[in-house]
Amino acid sequence: MVLSLWRYSHLVLAISSALFLIIASITGIILAFEPISNSIQPYVVNNLHEISLGETIQTLKNEYDEVLEFEVTPSDFVIASVITKDGESQTGYIDPITGKILGEVKERAPIFSFTTNLHRSLFLKSIGRFFIGLVSLLLCLIAVTGLLVLAQRQGGFLKLYTKVQERNFNQRYHVILGRWLLYPILILAITGVYLSAEKFSLLPESDLQHHWDVDGTENKPSLDLIDFPIFKQTSLNEVRKITFPFSEDTEDYYEVALLDKELFIHQYNGAVVSELTYPFVRVASQLSFRLHTGQGSVLWSLVLLVASMSILFFIYSGIAMTLKRSKKSKSEKPIVSQGKDASEYILLVGSETGNTYTFARAVHRSLVQQGKTVFMSSLNEYSTYKKATHLLIFTATYGDGDAPTNARNFEKLVAKITPITPLKFAVVGFGSSIYPKYCRFAIRVDALLHKNPMYQPVMPLHKIDDQSEDSFQHWVHDWNTHTEMSLQASIRQNKKKLHSFTVVEKTDLNKDDTFILQLKSAKRVPFQSGDLVAITPENETKARQYSVAKIDKKIVLSVKKHDQGKCSSYMSTLELGNKISGTLEKNTKFHFPKHARSIICIANGTGIAPFLGMIEENTKQIPMHIFWGGRTEESFAMYEKFMRRALSRKRIKSYKNAYSREGNQQYVQDVLATKRALIAEVLTTGGAIMICGSLAMQYQVLELLEQVSNEELKRPLIYFEKNQQLFMDCY
Numbered sequence: 001m002v003l004s005l006w007r008y009s010h011l012v013l014a015i016s017s018a019l020f021l022i023i024a025s026i027t028g029i030i031l032a033f034e035p036i037s038n039s040i041q042p043y044v045v046n047n048l049h050e051i052s053l054g055e056t057i058q059t060l061k062n063e064y065d066e067v068l069e070f071e072v073t074p075s076d077f078v079i080a081s082v083i084t085k086d087g088e089s090q091t092g093y094i095d096p097i098t099g100k101i102l103g104e105v106k107e108r109a110p111i112f113s114f115t116t117n118l119h120r121s122l123f124l125k126s127i128g129r130f131f132i133g134l135v136s137l138l139l140c141l142i143a144v145t146g147l148l149v150l151a152q153r154q155g156g157f158l159k160l161y162t163k164v165q166e167r168n169f170n171q172r173y174h175v176i177l178g179r180w181l182l183y184p185i186l187i188l189a190i191t192g193v194y195l196s197a198e199k200f201s202l203l204p205e206s207d208l209q210h211h212w213d214v215d216g217t218e219n220k221p222s223l224d225l226i227d228f229p230i231f232k233q234t235s236l237n238e239v240r241k242i243t244f245p246f247s248e249d250t251e252d253y254y255e256v257a258l259l260d261k262e263l264f265i266h267q268y269n270g271a272v273v274s275e276l277t278y279p280f281v282r283v284a285s286q287l288s289f290r291l292h293t294g295q296g297s298v299l300w301s302l303v304l305l306v307a308s309m310s311i312l313f314f315i316y317s318g319i320a321m322t323l324k325r326s327k328k329s330k331s332e333k334p335i336v337s338q339g340k341d342a343s344e345y346i347l348l349v350g351s352e353t354g355n356t357y358t359f360a361r362a363v364h365r366s367l368v369q370q371g372k373t374v375f376m377s378s379l380n381e382y383s384t385y386k387k388a389t390h391l392l393i394f395t396a397t398y399g400d401g402d403a404p405t406n407a408r409n410f411e412k413l414v415a416k417i418t419p420i421t422p423l424k425f426a427v428v429g430f431g432s433s434i435y436p437k438y439c440r441f442a443i444r445v446d447a448l449l450h451k452n453p454m455y456q457p458v459m460p461l462h463k464i465d466d467q468s469e470d471s472f473q474h475w476v477h478d479w480n481t482h483t484e485m486s487l488q489a490s491i492r493q494n495k496k497k498l499h500s501f502t503v504v505e506k507t508d509l510n511k512d513d514t515f516i517l518q519l520k521s522a523k524r525v526p527f528q529s530g531d532l533v534a535i536t537p538e539n540e541t542k543a544r545q546y547s548v549a550k551i552d553k554k555i556v557l558s559v560k561k562h563d564q565g566k567c568s569s570y571m572s573t574l575e576l577g578n579k580i581s582g583t584l585e586k587n588t589k590f591h592f593p594k595h596a597r598s599i600i601c602i603a604n605g606t607g608i609a610p611f612l613g614m615i616e617e618n619t620k621q622i623p624m625h626i627f628w629g630g631r632t633e634e635s636f637a638m639y640e641k642f643m644r645r646a647l648s649r650k651r652i653k654s655y656k657n658a659y660s661r662e663g664n665q666q667y668v669q670d671v672l673a674t675k676r677a678l679i680a681e682v683l684t685t686g687g688a689i690m691i692c693g694s695l696a697m698q699y700q701v702l703e704l705l706e707q708v709s710n711e712e713l714k715r716p717l718i719y720f721e722k723n724q725q726l727f728m729d730c731y
């Protein structure tokens, strides 16, 4: 709720000022080059701090008939107005050591004058200045709300600079650049507001009124100019401007403007006749000017240049993210998820391949529409909930009546955690009646909750066979009867685009009835290794999904022909040039983890397919280790050429196989058990572990990883899973 409030404010502020911000940023980029170009002018005095004010005044007095004034600009130029010994009046850049005029004062380059006008006032004078001031203020608010969104996302201000989880380019770099460039942008915005406020006289008066006491300074002995203590002590880098005495009258003084104060100096004895420190408003104004323009510091102007460019990127990536979100929300109405302690309804999901989430989301959305506060997460994240009244559990069953991976800790958690208040609960089991242990895990969960009086059943356990919409509607109806609610939840059927693919390569079936199939799409279809292709055989309604590899723009599948498998049998009959149709699905949770420091890929059987493509993606040569389990060495033969090629191109560091029907008769988890140190190192150094293949293998491997994690790293595996270091796609 808070996150969406800040994000919404951030978005509204950014949209309302985007056009002005684009103009201000582009002009800001151009203006950042002015201090840089000034710094390479021949008039720049690099050693102002080594030259005393007295030296320069004395030199100028010797060199010229009369000196009217000189100033030191923010770009470290010294400009003097003098009357030469020939009686000529000149204003020019001078060398403060020799007093010689180096050149005439040049007009500002037209590009910078033009751009400054546009940047400050959009050529609209006061109205324009007002708008730009307002936009600066909005930019401050955008930066602050951005910081709040960032802190919320990262899990608090202390975690602001921890690893960024986002994988989408725009989202990732909006966060990464945002958390560093926030500060210069905030400085640009605050100083912009300040300079605008000054222009509109919104700041307190800061004019100085000198008052001096003639008698107190008149009687001091005369001194040579160069010996005036104040001139001796002050170096040129502290000076802004010196106005020389108008006449030889003792009451005409040197008027010295330093960075922080103004002084009147007696022209014969060097006494300080009057000294006034600038009020804060004036000092802040000078500082704002320097910070906003970068004048006088090439390094800071470079920072401002990057900050201005980054604003353009933030606008672009912000728009891209918003469009993406709104596109998503058009196909699926947004679900407002409340915090776990702010919700009455807790909806916990156990799912392996995501289907159960589709049902849970439909119920979530409907509960929200009924005005309920809802928190949805996985069964593994079961916790206490301060305001909860209802606990809804939607879970699938896998393996031998086991929990899906994201629910495997639930039973242990229930034993440990006592609810704060009694919870009314309902369990919905998702399964398939072709399995002997139909919905067995849901049955276990339901029984477990029944045993504890802190959980009170709303209705009996409901089982849904094969994701049946009809059965789901029955449950919705029953729920409404028991709770006197009127939920209307239905699962939207996603109409996926059907593509036509041509078979371009196919291996013969090997001893295990496995083959590799390579397909090409007539049209350009964007996909990545790890995505899924769903093929529906002719005269069938149910599609079969395969994890794909992308190699040379082709879809590469590894298929095992099952005796009873309609889809795999159909695919095994395909010949070169045949066409098949199917849909492609993004599977972002199982893409190549290009930001990982090192990668372990674990597969058995045809589960190796996505990794064959991912090794092609590893152009940065991230250390990658492949572990594969199959029956015999011959089973591996069809994948070997991919591995050898990857090894020779340094796309993988190693590959190791386990054969269950040959040699030591090992499974992949047995080979992994000899690599505990490698696993521990990959997990501790921000590496990723990916698992693809059968669920039975996944369970065994997870057991081993859990052991290594607990014993070697003293942390449960879920820690690394939450840190997005563990990726699984098993079936």
Ligand SMILES: Cc1cc2nc3c(=O)[nH]c(=O)nc-3n(C[C@H](O)[C@H](O)[C@H](O)COP(=O)(O)O)c2cc1C
Pocket: 350, 351, 352, 353, 354, 355, 356, 357, 396, 397, 398, 399, 400, 401, 402, 404, 430, 431, 432, 433, 435, 436, 437, 438, 439, 440, 466, 467, 695, 731
């Ligand atoms: C390998 C595998 C094993 C399964 N084992 C069972 C089972 O033992 N009992 C059961 O009722 N359903 C079983 N199912 C069916 C799933 O639970 C069911 O398809 C469920 O809707 C999947 O939900 P999910 O996509 O959220 O993971 C199994 C499915 C697969 C693919």
